[in-house]
Amino acid sequence: MKFVKSEQYDKKFLMENMMGPNCLKLLEELINTIKLEKSMRVLDLGCGKGLTSIFLAKEFGVQVFATDLWITATENFDRFQSVNLNNQIIPVHADALKMPFADGFFDAVISIDSYHYFGRDVRYMDTKLAPLLKKGGIIALAFPGLKEEIHDSIPEEMALSWSAEDIDTFHSCQWWRELLEKSQEIEINSVQEMQGFEESWSDWLLCENEYAVNDRAAMEAGAGKYMNFISIIARRK
Secondary structure, three states: OOOOOOOHHHHHHHHHHHHOHHHHHHHHHHHHHHHOOOOOOEEEOOOOOOHHHHHHHHHHHHHHEEEOOOOOOOHHHHHHHOOOOOOOOEOOOOEOOOOOOOOOOOEEEEEOOHHHOOOOOHHHHHEEEEEEEEEEEEEEEEEEEEEEOOOOOHHHHHHHOOOOOHOOOOEHHHHHHHHOOOOOOEEEEEEOOOOOOOHHHHHHHHHOOHHEEEEEHHHHHHHHEEEOOOOOEEEOO
């Protein structure tokens, strides 16, 4: 797949601020199937160091609420100032389980490489996330997964870098579809594998981030053959 928009961003800036497989490429692929307009308020949930928030603001002109638990609002605010987007992106330091937003506040929720950490509880979508969206609001998620469930017999390659607890956050498209079909608040448009798995992982493994270095052992041993990236598109009923 060609990543026309993502490839225009400064590679040094990206490498310094990545926190996992290239989030801009994942986001670019994800939003090919949705429509964002300048008038929209968008929650970027689990934004990390704000790369996806910067992309959304620059490419679509939307107002972004860049929300993350691990990175402080001040750190992200400084980063948004450095690219002259501090008036368009609002940094928020918050737990995905305790977000400080009004019900019906957002036109869209986008989450790249983070939903699998906090969204596996069957109650999460209906009690924590969907209420924040307007009726008909967009939910667009992309996160790492598995081609099929392997938890009863974890491959040796994967265990080179990740614990059983880490791997427990990874699941198949079918697992995620069955989970989200239990929601009373959303309609699912699609749950599918993404094309940008190899490109996104290749960029990440070139980083000197300690987590990228840790991931190399598993990926170099072939763990990628069990894995994928999953995209989910849904709407608030």
